[in-house]
Amino acid sequence: MNFTGKNVLITGASKGIGAEISKVLASYGLKVWINYRSNPSLADELKDMIEKAGGEAAVICFDASDENGFVEAVKTIVSSDGELSYLVNNAGITNDKLALRMKLEDFDSVIKTNLNSAFIGCREALKAMSKKRFGAVVNISSIVSETGNVGQVNYSASKGAMNSLTKSFALEGSARGIRYNAITPGFIATDMTDKLSEDVKKTYTDKIPLKRFGDPRDVAEAVAFLLSDSSSYITGEILKVNGGMYV
Numbered sequence: 001m002n003f004t005g006k007n008v009l010i011t012g013a014s015k016g017i018g019a020e021i022s023k024v025l026a027s028y029g030l031k032v033w034i035n036y037r038s039n040p041s042l043a044d045e046l047k048d049m050i051e052k053a054g055g056e057a058a059v060i061c062f063d064a065s066d067e068n069g070f071v072e073a074v075k076t077i078v079s080s081d082g083e084l085s086y087l088v089n090n091a092g093i094t095n096d097k098l099a100l101r102m103k104l105e106d107f108d109s110v111i112k113t114n115l116n117s118a119f120i121g122c123r124e125a126l127k128a129m130s131k132k133r134f135g136a137v138v139n140i141s142s143i144v145s146e147t148g149n150v151g152q153v154n155y156s157a158s159k160g161a162m163n164s165l166t167k168s169f170a171l172e173g174s175a176r177g178i179r180y181n182a183i184t185p186g187f188i189a190t191d192m193t194d195k196l197s198e199d200v201k202k203t204y205t206d207k208i209p210l211k212r213f214g215d216p217r218d219v220a221e222a223v224a225f226l227l228s229d230s231s232s233y234i235t236g237e238i239l240k241v242n243g244g245m246y247v
Contacts, residue, residue, distance in 0.1 A: 001228040007030060009033040009035060011064040012035065012064065012090045013090060014035075016190050033057075033059075040059070043061075064113070065091070065117045071124055084128040088138050089117065090140045092158075095155075098150070106154060111161075122166075137180045137181070140183055140223075143184050145160040163182055163184070179231075180235060181234060184238055184242065187213045187245070189213040214241060222239055
């Protein structure tokens, strides 16, 4: 895949799907800015791994839900590289509880981290990328944004709103040559799913037409496609990466 831009910021990038996105985008020649909030050792290990593989990476610490922190981070990147070409809004949390037991602060905390961070990132990307009238953003949503899920009223709401936010930013960014798309991953094999029993895993995979969990690279390659020149006529789309679980 070809990329017109030269760098990318990935929030929540030090582990899991974010780390895989970082490695894949670096392998395609982009300078990767690895964002983390609280664990510098993981971010530094990922940076070393990328550089040993011949890629280019930098580590940047900020809380993606903190407006001032995000704004200053974008300024740092533009000051260093002269531009921000791409953004992947990947930072997110869960705080699962049945709705009857969910307090407002449980709801607000997930909205703040998942939705507010995406809004701030999309807005700051629009500002930075408008100078060159080029850029692309991918928001990492979730299958539950489309299906809902028991115990995840807050998470489902944050990701469903993220899908709508993506479409609205796509309309506003189009006049400036900036594209916005989102991905809704299904069950992806991560440290969290590794802890599940084989019986529980089978229960989940029986519901997936492709009969397996996705690999983080499945999501990462989809991100690469939506950022790349190969998707230059795609904006405002919500791409399902779920093995056919919800079509």
